Amino acid sequence: MLGSGGFSEVSGSSDGFEITPTKDGITDPLLILSDDEQKNKDIWKTLPFIQTFNKVEADAGAQVLARHPWTRCGNSSCPLIFRLRIGRGSVTAFAFEGLWRWGFQEKEDASYVYGRLITNMLDEVLKSLKKEPLKLTLSSRNIILGRKLTATLSADMGILKTEKPVLEVVGHETGKTIIKMKNSGTKNGFYSAEYTPHETGVYSFTAKINGVSSETEPAFAGVSPDEFRSISMNREFLSGIAKRAGGEFATENNYEKLVRALTDREEFVRTRKSKSLLDFPLIIILITALLTVEWLLRRRGGLT
Secondary structure (H helix, E strand, C coil): CECCCCCCEEEEEEEEECCEECCCHHHCHHHCCCCCHHHHHHHHHHCCCEEEEEECCECCCCEEEEEEEEEEECCEEEEEEEEEEECCEEEEEECEECHHHHHHCCCHHHHHHHHHHHHHHHHHHHCCCCCCCEEEEECCCEEECCCCEEEEEEECHHHHCCCCCEEEEEECCCEEEEEECEECCCCCCEEEEEECCCCCEEEEEEEEECCEECCCEEEEEECCCHHHHCCCCCHHHHHHHHHHCCCCCCCHHHHHHHHHHHHCCCCCCCCCCCCCHHHCHHHHHHHHHHHHHHHHHHHHCCCC
């Protein structure tokens, strides 16, 4: 995959640098982090800086999707993300380190792009190069409950005819849901639909039209992983938990509040009270009736 230069050295920058998509790369499915073209460009300019990368020279047949903004490798800027088609498959290289930082941004609406990029990678690995009449793409394979997932469909004009495609969503708890897909308005044959999960679990998405179905795409819906991204104390969240549980929320600055809550608790005394069977006349009547019926049956059968 690499040219004669190969991996010449590992280079870095204390100031860091931004990954710069090429003209072809910014519209490549692998680098699409937002379905809005302008927002996608803006996202790539605001991602956390990278500081370490491998200086390489890609083969002439490689498709370079992103480059270093100023460092040169040979006759052009160093390639940082590039792809090479080999027979019926392809190899994609990320020639830099620190990608994990993109997933640990403090704000959730900023860190989701890491999941979108991983989804794009999986799609590239799992998708066949064979041309399919319906190609369904999900904005993410990990959905946060209550957040929207966007499903985008690319359809051959020959099978559209007069019908519009629908998106079939199947969840283990929610069953089957059918959503009409809308024309994206950008290109002919491109449709999209949104789905918001409210139950955790695995969902499957399939686009259908005129008896033709796309490949089924899975996605997992779960709770927000905010606690893994920010180690700072979330006072509002902790206070809410304490309030709902009937407790108190206190920090090291007002620990007296916690001590006071513990010492001012009401005393609970456990007592044991015994009752006689005579306190339950209905039970005595029921037992007497059963014994009487049993004696009459035995008498009639000659057993007494």
